Amino acid sequence: MKLDARIPSGPLAEKWDKHRFDLKLVNPANKKKYHIIVVGTGLAGSSASASLAELGYNVKTFCLQDSPRRAHSIAAQGGINAAKNYPNDGDSIWRLFYDTIKGGDYRSREANVYRLAQISNHIIDHCVAQGIPFAREYGGLLANRSFGGAQVSRTFYARGQTGQQLLLGAYSSLSRQIATGRVRMFPRREMVNLVLVKGEAKGIVARNLITGAFELHEADAVILATGGYGNVFYLSTNAASCNVGAAFRAYKKGAMFANPCFSQIHPTCIPHTGEYQSKLTLMSESLRNDGRVWVPKKPGDTRPPEEIPEQERDYFLERRYPSFGNLVPRDVASRATKVECDSGKGVGPTGYAVYLDFRDAIKRDGREVIQRKYGNLFDMYKNITDADPYERPMMIYPATHYTMGGLWVDYNLMSTIPGLFVLGEANFSDHGANRLGASALMQGLADGYFVIPYTIGGYLADVTPSEVGTDHPAFEEAAKEAEARIKKLLSIKGGRTVSSFHRQLGEIMWEYCGMTRNESGLKKAIAMIQELREEFWENVIVPGSDWDYNLSLQKACRVADFLEFAELMARDALTRKESCGGHFREEFQTEEGEALRDDQNYCHVAAWEYQGEDKEPTLYTEPLVFENVQPSQRSYK
Numbered sequence: 001m002k003l004d005a006r007i008p009s010g011p012l013a014e015k016w017d018k019h020r021f022d023l024k025l026v027n028p029a030n031k032k033k034y035h036i037i038v039v040g041t042g043l044a045g046s047s048a049s050a051s052l053a054e055l056g057y058n059v060k061t062f063c064l065q066d067s068p069r070r071a072h073s074i075a076a077q078g079g080i081n082a083a084k085n086y087p088n089d090g091d092s093i094w095r096l097f098y099d100t101i102k103g104g105d106y107r108s109r110e111a112n113v114y115r116l117a118q119i120s121n122h123i124i125d126h127c128v129a130q131g132i133p134f135a136r137e138y139g140g141l142l143a144n145r146s147f148g149g150a151q152v153s154r155t156f157y158a159r160g161q162t163g164q165q166l167l168l169g170a171y172s173s174l175s176r177q178i179a180t181g182r183v184r185m186f187p188r189r190e191m192v193n194l195v196l197v198k199g200e201a202k203g204i205v206a207r208n209l210i211t212g213a214f215e216l217h218e219a220d221a222v223i224l225a226t227g228g229y230g231n232v233f234y235l236s237t238n239a240a241s242c243n244v245g246a247a248f249r250a251y252k253k254g255a256m257f258a259n260p261c262f263s264q265i266h267p268t269c270i271p272h273t274g275e276y277q278s279k280l281t282l283m284s285e286s287l288r289n290d291g292r293v294w295v296p297k298k299p300g301d302t303r304p305p306e307e308i309p310e311q312e313r314d315y316f317l318e319r320r321y322p323s324f325g326n327l328v329p330r331d332v333a334s335r336a337t338k339v340e341c342d343s344g345k346g347v348g349p350t351g352y353a354v355y356l357d358f359r360d361a362i363k364r365d366g367r368e369v370i371q372r373k374y375g376n377l378f379d380m381y382k383n384i385t386d387a388d389p390y391e392r393p394m395m396i397y398p399a400t401h402y403t404m405g406g407l408w409v410d411y412n413l414m415s416t417i418p419g420l421f422v423l424g425e426a427n428f429s430d431h432g433a434n435r436l437g438a439s440a441l442m443q444g445l446a447d448g449y450f451v452i453p454y455t456i457g458g459y460l461a462d463v464t465p466s467e468v469g470t471d472h473p474a475f476e477e478a479a480k481e482a483e484a485r486i487k488k489l490l491s492i493k494g495g496r497t498v499s500s501f502h503r504q505l506g507e508i509m510w511e512y513c514g515m516t517r518n519e520s521g522l523k524k525a526i527a528m529i530q531e532l533r534e535e536f537w538e539n540v541i542v543p544g545s546d547w548d549y550n551l552s553l554q555k556a557c558r559v560a561d562f563l564e565f566a567e568l569m570a571r572d573a574l575t576r577k578e579s580c581g582g583h584f585r586e587e588f589q590t591e592e593g594e595a596l597r598d599d600q601n602y603c604h605v606a607a608w609e610y611q612g613e614d615k616e617p618t619l620y621t622e623p624l625v626f627e628n629v630q631p632s633q634r635s636y637k
Contacts, residue, residue, distance in 0.1 A: 003256075003607055006410040012628050013093075019411070020454050024461035031056035036076030037204055037219040038457065039191045039246055041068035043163070044424030047317050047448025051557060053177035055453055060217055061174070062206055063187045066099035070539060072227055072239045073444065075205045076163025077284035077377065078147065079155035080127075080441040082120040087144050091152040091616060093117045095554055098629060102440060103149040103329050104404070104432020105581035106631035107259070109624060111411060112429045116439075117448040124156055126449060130169035133158050136614040144337045145373075146289050149329035149636075155310035157440040160284050160377040166441055169427065170448070188613035189215070190554070191246045192482035194222065194253045194420070195474050201419035202468045205478045209554065212547040214479050216288040216470040220463050221419045221456055224250060225448070228403035228425040230263065232562045232569065233514070234506020235398035237269060237282040243558040244565050247407050247426055255415040256607040257619065258408035258428035260565070261573035264435050264582045265331035265515050270384055271353040275503070280399040281384055283356070284377055285437040288326040290370065291394070293317050293333070295354050299344030305355055305393050316340055324636040330601075331434045331582045333597075334398035338515050339593065341397070348395045355393035362390065394418030398515060402440060404431045405572075408622075411418060411456035413447060416607075419463070421456060423447035428605065433581025459599045486546050489556045494539035498555045501536050505529065505559070505566055513570050518586040522574040526567055532565040568608060568617060578602045590633070599631050 008019040026034070034057050038049045041063040049061040065071065085091040095512070097117040101108060124142070128134065134156050135143040144153040158165040169400040177183040186206065203218040229244035230236040251257045268288065270281045294315045296308055317336060318325045328336075341352045362370050367390060371378070378389045385395070406428040413421050413429070424444040431439065468474075512525035536559070544550040579588040579595035580602075588596045597603075605622040 002278070003408065003416075003605070003620055004410065005109065005622060006412060007109065008411065012110060012114050015111050016118060023454055023458035026457045026461050028056055030465070032058070032351075034058065034460050035060065035219045035466065036221050036223065037217060038062070038223045038225060039204065040071070040225035040227065040426070041174070041423065042071035042073035042225060042227060043170055043444035044426075044448045045223070046071070046167065046174045047445050048101075048223055048225060048423055049183055049453050050170060050173035050177050051182070051449050051453045052456070053182035053430060056182070059177070059183045060219065061183055061185050062189045062191060063185065064190055066187050068174060068586050069167065071167060073167045073441070074164045074240055075237070075239065075282070076441055077160040077282060078161050078286040078443075079145065079157035079438040080123070080166065081147070081154050081436075081438040082156060082442070083117055083154060084121055084124060084142075084144075086142060087153045089152045091154050093121075094197055095152065096120060096154065099150050100430070100436055101432070101629050102634060103436035104434055105595065105634055106432065106599070106603070106626065106629075107262070107580050107624065108430055108432030110626060110628055115451070116430050116443060116446055119450045123442060127166060127169055127445075130172065132165050132169045135159065145286055145494060146327055147165060148285055148324075148327045148333065148546050149436040150327070151324070155286070157286065160286070160374065160380075161452055163441060166445065168506045170445070185487070191249065192557075193478040194250050195478045196253055196417065197468050197472055197474050199254075199418065201417050202472075203470065203475060205475070205482050206599060207482070210549050211560040212550070214483060216475045216479060218468055218475070220460055220465055220467075221421065223421045223423060223452065223456075224407070224426050226426045228406070229562075229565060230400045230403050232505070232566050233400040233509050234502050235272060235277060235280050235510070237266060237280050240279055243561065245558055245561050247422075248561045248565055250407060250415065250417065250574070252610050253417065254610070255420060256408040256609050257405070258605050258607045259405040259433075259572065259578060260569040260608065261513070261583050262404035262428075262433050262581065263400060264330060264402040265334040265398045266330055266439070267337055267398045268356065268396050269346060269399035271350065271395055271397040272399070273336065273349070278499075281380070282401060283381060283394065283396060283400070285330065287356060287374060287377060287394075290373070291326065291356040291358050292360060293326050293337070293354055293356055295340045295345040295347060295571065297345075301345075305347070305357070314340075314345070321636045328636045329434055329436060330401075331584075334515060335584060335593075339400055353395040353397045356396045357393035358389060359393070359456065384481045400514075403436050404428065404433060404435055408605065413451060414455070414459065419459065421452060423452060433583055459492045486553065486557070489542050489553065489560065490546060492537065492540050492542065494541045496535075496539050496541060498540060498542065498552060501532065502555070502559045502562065503538060504532060505562060508532070508568070509566055513573055516584045516586050517573050519574065522570050525570045529563065529567045529570065533567075536560065536563055571617070572606055572608065576602055576606060595634070597631070603631065
């Protein structure tokens with residue numbers, strides 16, 4: 001099977017404009033006849049729902065939480081990139097495009113990334129018009145700061161609450177459309193199956209999490225904007241409710257899953273301290289603008305940081321990467337941190353942490369300046385650790401944060417299932433093997449506000465509106481599938497909790513498919529996952545019933561998905577015999593310990609097709625063609 005990315009012809013800078021003109025249109029009167037389902041209410045989902053309703057479509061939006069304001073987009077701290085070049089330091093759309101291609105280790109599509117860079121400036125204008133309180137310079141101009149993987153300041157921010165403020169903007173736009181009646185909001189609903197009619201997406205089965213009732217919803221197109229799968233590692237910076245469920249349901253219905261092994265480890269997180277933890281807390285990458293990362297030069301040095309003199313400190317990122325210093329990309333900083341800790345130089349009770357020190361910045365700029373920039377982040381750190389970052393360095397260590405893999409989509413953001421579109425972190429499209437900081441918010445809003453309103457119209461122009469209703473047999477069949485799965489989980493009555501299985505799976509994934517991977521470890525992981533999955537279906541205990549608010553049942557459904565998805569992830573990592581971005585195979589590295597790509601054999605997107613239970617999926621590849629940027633060894637020295 002050949003994967004057709006539907007990338008427009010012509011010069012790179014003209015592809016998106018040309019494509020928008022070539023797309024078929026739905027006239028305003030006919031838009032009112034079409035129904036669209038949007039699953040997810042983070043930045044991508046809320047912006048898509050608001051934009052499509054504004055155009056006149058009838059939208060049903062499904063929210064896992066009680067309010068869209070609780071979507072995980074709210075947790076994003078540091079900022080959103082755009083090529084405005086306000087600091088006049090040499091930025092441009094081309095440079096943003098180049099940095100993103102390079103940051104992704106040349107494993108993303110040129111056309112998608114250039115479109116993202118083009119749209120970035122419009123996002124800032126749109127959000128300012130919404131009233132987003134971006135930080136401003138003294139004269140009133142929008143402020144910028146630097147992020148990893150760039151040598152210019154292009155990141156717009158609202159202190160450490162950028163995701164929250166952007167989500168409130170999207171939510172206000174969404175609320176306006178709810179008030180008009182063009183959006184119907186369904187809170188506390190979880191998509192439990194996708195409905196296909198003649199191979200096309202025509203609706204979903206949702207479960208009411210309060211009552212347990214199944215609900216059938218038809219549509220002319222379905223949009224998934226359900227985030228990433230980082231919680232496969234159990235401990236991650238993701239909210240506990242983040243899951244792979246909706247994407248995995250689509251995968252099992254025929255949507256290909258692309259690059260599942262591409263997961264990102266964030267270098268700046270509060271370290272893990274004990275088994276009682278169910279998640280980890282992110283400290284924004286923006287802190288590396290002023291904070292200096294270091295460890296003691298002598299292994300096993302347990303002295304407090306204030307007692308270690310300057311000459312006995314190793315600022316290892318500045319030493320290894322003099323050009324970028326502490327602002328190297330996340331994958332590079334994370335691996336460098338792991339190397340130092342593995343050599344015995346780590347600090348803290350576990351030895352798996354390094355210092356992020358603001359002493360020099362406070363001495364240079366004053367405490368008030370640092371407080372204005374990072375005050376709420378410093379407060380968060382103190383509340384969690386009971387240590388004051390103004391007085392002594394933060395302790396940080398890498399943790400799972402974002403996933404670059406996702407459902408395969410073409411240039412129109414449509415999956416291999418016609419009528420099923422995928423936005424934001426749920427698709428694979430823009431970040432390659434590593435996401436640069438401050439580009440997730442950019443992609444989510446670009447997809448929702450500026451891409452899907454055009455591309456979904458190109459699809460709907462050839463679709464007869466409201467052709468299929470919930471009385472079609474496919475809906476009943478999909479509901480029975482979902483119900484049978486839940487009944488099976490409740491009937492097991494075993495002796496182990498869902499959380500114990502999830503924790504064990506996370507330990508396997510972190511050990512063998514985490515920051516580093518190797519062939520023997522991945523093969524071992526696959527066997528261990530299969531054994532754990534078998535035990536899960538024989539020995540899990542899920543208390544309660546399926547007709548009320550049952551949090552244990554919700555977790556069980558999600559962990560069941562992770563136990564299958566984890567094997568796909570490890571299999572993808574095993575098949576990709578190279579190192580690139582966040583995928584670091586120990587067998588493939590340079591003499592200096594950096595990622596070593598194999599462009600001759602692996603310059604492609606790996607897309608997996610489901611073949612049935614207990615059967616190996618089929619691998620298809622989409623070759624990546626670089627016409628404007630030639631892949632080279634990624635260096636930040």
